Amino acid sequence: MLVRVLFAVVAAFPIVFMLVSSLKPDQQIFGDMSSLAAFLPVGNISFDNYAAVFDRVPAARFLLNSVGVSAVTVVLGIFVNSLCAFALSRMQVKGKKIVFTAILATLIVPFQTLALPLVWWVNQLPYFELNGFSLEFSKGWLDTYQVQIIPFIANAFSIYLYHQYFESIPKELDEAARIDGAGWFKIYRQVVMPLAGPATATVAILTFLPAWNSYLWPLMVVQSEELRPVMIGIQYFFQLNVSWGEVMAYASLITVPVVVLFIAFQRSFVNSIASSGVKG
């Protein structure tokens, strides 16, 4: 028990440091660094850094953007990836193993190597928008919300996770439902998906985290400030004279949603990781 508490304390140190430092002026942060005071809310404590964050960065807008982009990516990701995995797990289609292998093979290609070609591709895609009552077409998805979402909906790891989980659900259930007259989609939505809650929770978290932490891609494809996500915002603070208190305050602000999400799904997440035998 003591060892567990010790590990928990050590793991919590960076977060405690971040939260405590967000309440201190810069000079005190560095002054306290060599003592235990670095982890304690002592000295000149205030919310000035939080106020300064909102002066320097449109933090509310960035948070809203990230919540929207991450939520849409997660919901569409769950739908698309589970459907794909369901097809690969349940349907008898010639060559499905090759398709599954090809999907898994994409996991070994790092995103960084695809980033620039992907920028070129998304810039060639057609785009439409409503202007009053007329529909206007143009080319290129750069500087939009959908360019931050759509490339990340289909995800090989999510498909793999769902596939492995679906394999553990007895096929007799499908057959029973089929006898009751259910079609493939009905089996998917009324039999298999309701039993795949832990996998869905895991996919939700594993999709949400990279979407929330997304940095390189929006850096490359988003130019307008009103479309930027939270991670780009952290760069606003790295000027020639860095205000570390503000950095910590902003980091605290953008960490809270992730912690809340993890706590909400913690049990399912652990169950799914344990049952699928993969590391997150």
Add this chain to the structure above:
Amino acid sequence: MQRPRSRQDPINPSTVSKQKDRPMNKTLTKVLATSIAAAALAATLAGCGKGSASSSTEGSGEIALWTHNAGNPEELAAVQKVVDSYNGSQDKVKINVQAFPQDSYNDSVVSAAAAGKLPCIVDIDGPNVPNWAWAGYLKPLELGTDLSKQLPSTVAEWDGKPYAVGYYDVALAMMARASDLKAAGVRVATIEQPWTKAEFQDALTKLKALGKWDYPLDIGTAGTGEWLPYAYSPFLQSFGGDLVNRDGFQSADGVLNGDKAVEWAGWFRGLADQGFMAKKSGKDSTQDFLNNKSAIVYTGSWAADKAKAALGDDLVVMPPVDLGKGPKIGGASWQWGVTSGCSNSEAAMDYLSYSLKPENIAAVAKATGAIPASNEAAAQIPAFAEGGANRIFMDFSRQYAVMRPETPAYPFIATEFGKATQDILNGADAQPTLDKAVKAIDANIKSNGGYKK
């Protein structure tokens, strides 16, 4: 492997559908509702989410200007004021400002260039100008203003033509407390009489003997990226070495790995070996200095106001050490250029000419605390006017500034130099490390056809 609940419970297949009917319907409703909401949100985001920064608006009399100072409200406001003033002065064209965070600005520009979406006007870190010009991002400036009045380090040239011009420069300096120097019996270095190498060694020895600091010197060894060549190549140049042979910029052999360079490397590592400075300093050297964790900090003019506010008259600003060939500092800061794909370059050039009025330069320099790019502008800022508190930085810039090599190879050279510097500091042998850097630089220049136009 834990099984799903369905396998733990005895199941009668014929009843599954009925048993699950109500919860399934609820689940289905939830999934459908969420999916529809997500799709609607996606559509809404997409509908309202088209940005306006692309250069596609340029045909309609609007010109996009990208700048690196998001997160720096003072500088951004000053630039916006210049733009507003220009927009109000004529009705043919409107400049639209789009600000990016500094640390990631180059990545944004390079990505936009790859997609053919560069705006008309961009700001650029001075040493990168030749590379961007060589890559075809920029076109030579044709301004209706006299650039000879600018500080030389605020005009970036390549192939004999100006490609970018800036409102300000920054200067490196050493800062210390006069009281500490006095206590150690060390004189204050001045422009007329900077410290020599021997005096610097003596000063550090005496300061260390006071026992007040673990390391009396902080030169920002935790720095990364452009800080490494910007801060440390002037030491190399003061020894008589350089990053590349400036006669044609075709090889670094003999200057980055010659006797002078090896001597520099030995001296540089000696500062750490003798305990004068940490191999890896704190994250914020200025703040550590203000917290009295070091006696001398090697930093830039940007830290002067903060240090002055904290230390008052006890602060002394000193030139870098003369290591043989006189004190040296890196020249060039952020500058403005016009992209080669700009469909209305005449208007872009007109804006840049307008923006270089002394009052505009003074306004931006004042907002950043940087050195104004011309004497006329400096006269409008008391701190930089003759006798002003920050005039010394302007003098440093005029007397000591060495432009980082004006070659498209610079970004590669800078990276190799940075790696070599860190390796040497961490104990690598100087000669083979510098030879390796030279080999890589020469190979890069060769593989790019000598970076000829």
